[in-house]
Amino acid sequence: MDLSRTRILIVGAGQAGARAAEALRDAGHCGSITLLGEEQHPPYERPQLSKAMLINADEEPRFIRTSQDWAAIDIELGTSSPTVAIDVNRRAIGLSDGREIAFDRLLLATGTRPRRLRDLENCGLRVCYLRCIDDALELRRSLVQGSKVVLVGGGVIGLEVASAAIARGCEVTVLEKAERLLPQVGSPTLSAYLERLHSDRGVAICCNVSISGATAKGIALSDGRTIPADLVVVGVGVEPAVDLARQAGLKVDQGIRINSSGMTDIDGIYAAGDVAEQWSGWHGRWMRVENWANAQNQAIATARSMVGQDNSYAAPPWFWSDQFEANIQVIGHPGGADEIVRGDVARGRFTTISLRDGEVAGAVTVSSPKDMALLRRLAASRKRVNPSDMANPAFDLKQALAS
Ligand SMILES: Cc1cc2nc3c(=O)[nH]c(=O)nc-3n(C[C@H](O)[C@H](O)[C@H](O)COP(=O)(O)OP(=O)(O)OC[C@H]3O[C@@H](n4cnc5c(N)ncnc54)[C@H](O)[C@@H]3O)c2cc1C
Structure with missing residues (x-):
């Protein structure tokens, strides 16, 4: 099959679905791409919904692209179009209005719903x-x-x-x-x-x-x-939207199980974003990651593998949160009694680092984004670091990366 001309269908027009659609075109895919979402809006950024959108009366939603911009890159966007069934054998999905759409490759990016x-x-x-x-x-x-x-x-x-x-x-x-x-x-x-x-x-x-x-x-x-x-x-957590995947007979545990290229246990069907559960070599376990960066980057990597480009995705989970004047960023799994604290907690500008076997297993920064930029690189590199250097506020974290 000429992969560059296949019919690709994406169910779920959130962060992961939208970024995957764009990445398919960026990767040179010339076949049809259909992006279907159940919401009435084109894909948008969720993080500001609990931040600027609530605080400022005139803050507008941030759309990833307008409907016209989706058309400009030849992506057919279907809003208010819930998918209600997947026929794996006939390679087609069914919509709530009774229509059927055939596909060669399918990406499930159905996200989560509040518990x-x-x-x-x-x-x-x-x-x-x-x-x-x-x-x-x-x-x-x-x-x-x-x-x-x-x-x-x-x-x-x-x-x-x-x-x-x-x-x-x-x-x-x-x-x-x-x-x-x-x-x-x-x-x-x-x-x-x-x-x-x-x-x-x-x-x-x-x-x-x-x-x-x-x-x-x-x-x-x-x-x-x-x-x-x-x-x-x-706000007591979310549940992955896995009903369609279950009905289609895909392997589902805490989320839709995917391999390192984003494919499920059924050939040609992929999943990405909050709904997907992938093996994390970094943590040594299956994990579903619920954050913006994962939704975007895992989806882009999966899109590339859908069109035959060798790609695998692995990164320690990272997210941010803004509360009052504080910018909080978290990577990996911080915590434990032995977390190292740098900076001034009382003044609201500090960093904590947690080590496992000499590697950065997790870190938190509060209003210290430069530290987080370095700690993300350190965590991903899996370099061994010296605990006393990490605890020394005069030690420049850049040196740990260079060594
Ligand atoms: C209020 C809020 C604030 C957040 N803030 C941050 C933050 O500050 N930092 C951070 O890192 N992360 C944040 N997140 C998390 C981040 O936004 C999510 O991880 C990301 O949106 C996940 O993207 P996704 O595409 O996998 O899923 P979603 O964004 O949930 O998109 C899935 C889409 O699929 C649609 N869908 C589901 N089933 C069907 C179906 N059967 N047919 C058609 N469409 C379907 C859904 O309606 C939805 O539109 C926040 C999330 C929320 C809700």
Whole structure:
């Protein structure tokens, strides 16, 4: 088969689907490319939905390209077009309106959906989730001066919304069932810093709590307290959108299983982005990575392998978060009692580094992006570093890369 002329279909018009479509054209693919999404919008950037879009009343969504720009590179974009079935034998997908589209190569980039707390939804409280433009616009309208906003979940989404809600004059409470904020990251130094940052700005932080019930007036905790709420925003993680993949008989575990080239266990069908689970040589386990950089870079690498260019993707996971004035960046898996701290935690400008077998296994930077640029390179290089150098604030991290 002349791969450059195959019919390529992409299901899921988010970060991964959109970047894969562009990368296919960049790689010289001349066959048809169809990009299908269930949302009514062309592909857009999600990170600003919990940041600038909530804080600034006139902030517009950031589209990756306009509909006309997709047409200009000869990509057929179908919005409001949910795919409801995949026929693996006939190599065709079915849309909700009954149409069928045939493919030679298929990429599943269906992303994730927020995990829902259905018990809370039925108590007369206003409960929101945040994943798409429409969620962000609705939430922005609700963040009004003096309203009582309760965030369920002290992870990245909860803390970014808390920061935006304070900027809009709301009274904000964060409920987290773990002992500390952002427990997923695993850095005790970062969690302690965030607790202070948010408390200083007026956020009421309640860690180590569990919800026992709710009424139209607020949320009841199992320690007997009731937290009054006009609005509850739930940020308790996501679930991969794997229903189509399961129905098609693809191998699915925590996500759609792919090899190092992005292909599933069925020839010609690929997956990328939040929905895909890939072996990480860096971590030594299967992993689904939920961040912007992975969605983009894994999708680009997968697009190249779809058209026969030898490509494999491997990189330590990296993400950022903006809360109040702090820019937080995390690479790999930080944490542990022996994390090395450089800089000034009290002043909100610091770096933590976690080593495993002498290599950088994880790191956090707070408002220190230059350190993160070097630590990303160090982590990817798997160079062994000297712990006392890392702990010495006068040691220039560049030297560790050069050695
Ligand atoms: C509010 C928010 C803030 C974030 N902030 C950051 C950040 O600061 N830093 C960071 O690194 N990451 C951040 N992320 C994560 C990052 O945006 C995601 O990792 C990235 O968007 C994943 O891209 P994706 O294309 O794999 O999935 P998605 O962006 O979820 O796109 C998947 C698309 O597929 C569509 N779809 C699903 N099923 C079907 C179907 N059957 N038919 C058709 N279409 C379908 C979905 O509707 C969706 O549009 C944030 C995410 C959110 C929600």
